[in-house]
Amino acid sequence: MRTALRLSMLALLALLALAPVVYAQGLEPVLPDPALEQRARELHKRLRCLVCQNQSIHESNAELARDLRNVVRERIAAGDTDEDVVTYVVARYGNWVLLQPPLNAGTLVLWLSPPLLLVTAFVGTALYFLRSRRSIPEAKPLSSEEQARVAELLGEERRG
Amino acid sequence: MRPALLVPLVVFAMVAVALAVGLGLKPREIPSALIGKAVPTFALEPMKDFGPGFSSEDLKGKVSIVNVFASWCVPCRAEHGLWIEVAKTGVPIYGLNYKDRPNNASAWLAQLGNPYTATGADELGRVGIDWGVYGVPETFVVDPDGIIQLKFIGPVDRNALETQILPKVRELQAKAVARAG
Incomplete structure (x- = not known):
């Protein structure tokens, strides 16, 4: 009886642990080639979700994030390089979508202030x-x- | 008083100013990458009962407003009345129906009135992505060369209409007239 209970608890835990994986991957079609899908996912992690703002589109379950994930997959399947895909998305949504913005005149303060603060400290x-x-x-x-x-x-102390 | 004692005060003042400026920013409003650029090339399917659709070519030769809307979008309902008013003044408004179901979309327009010169259905949201749409409603002002001159994110209220959108439309119209004359 005890073993059965323990086993069922373990099975439940295992199922719970699987839930996020199933949730993340079960809903949308992925690329048939695992290497390409892997590339798409790495790109998803670099692109910011426009709806939730501080998540990447890889993490977000917003509908727009899902559409953008599929756009990235399509571009990759069409033979785009990673940089082509990034350029494609940036042309539409601006540098804002990059979780790691490029270094240019507008972002100089952003990039320089942390090292500057560190050196000052x-x-x-x-x-x-x-x-x-x-x-x-x-x-x-x-x-x-x-x-x-x-x-x-000292003498007093020694005597006392 | 030693000048070094002022350092914390100065640092505090700088941080306070930076934070005060930050409070006034609107993180929801992402600057559009498309201002000053040509509208993306697209051809939208007609909406159910509200044909015949429109394409990038239709936006050339006049100043037009492009409004991204959907029946599932509650703020769209709030701004809809204003578009009906604007339509009466003769400014062409194009309606991009974003990720909507055909029946819901046409029922919505039938109920609230149709201010649009033409409407197009973007069921998959791909044209929307080409326009850099990330939150509905969004409104664009396009000049006669098909260049996007203004983007407004979120529901348009009377203030935004009268201080941002219509002045831009009039400015562009005046420019077009000056150029033609």
């Missing part, structure tokens, strides 16, 4: 530590009075 931190090390005053040697006081205190 490093330089700032380095300067801070260098300066704080320099600003620690050299310890002055104790005067004879202070030494006498120290000896007294």
Whole structure:
């Protein structure tokens, strides 16, 4: 009885684990050639979904994303190179659809600001530590009075 | 006061300005790649009961409005009345019926009125993709050379119609008249 229960639980888990795969692949026709389909999927991951905006069309289940996935498949089946397909989509929707936008005058700030921030942060931190090390005053040697006081205190402690 | 103490304040001010500008942006409105470009070449099938369809050739020789609509699109219903008004002023409006079922689409036009000079059915949404359509309704203003001069994303309200779309139409019409004369 116990084994049967355990087995059925396992089977249920296995089914649940399969669900996303079935959902993603069961609904739309894929290219018969797995190599081409693989290329299409890599391209899907580079293209941004226009409806949900921060998902790629590979991840999105918006209807437009599905249409665009099929457009990519068709272009590939027609013999387009990856770059041809990207150009085709960009001609219609602009650079906005690229999850990794190209480096040009308009995107210079976008591309340069993260490294610039990183360098600024490093330089700032380095300067801070260098300066704080320099600003620690050299310890002055104790005067004879202070030494006498120290000896007294230590002596008291030893006796006590 | 040491100038270094001002650094956090300056950084804060810069971030605040950047964020304030960001708040005003509309991420839903993706700039069209097609402004200033020729309309894509297409030939749309007629809609059921509302023939005869239209093609890129029909958009040449006059200033026209191209409106992407669908019966399943609720905001399209909201802007539809405005198109009926505009149609009465004689501006040609072409209706691109995007990914709709023929029966639903023609019932919708029959019920709400048909402001369109011509309509075409894009059941598979492929012509829509060529136009860079990603959300319905969308509205384009096309000049007499068939160049897309304006794209409006989302439902057109009276303000948008009167401050953006109609001024553009009039501007282009004036230009065309000046060129012809």
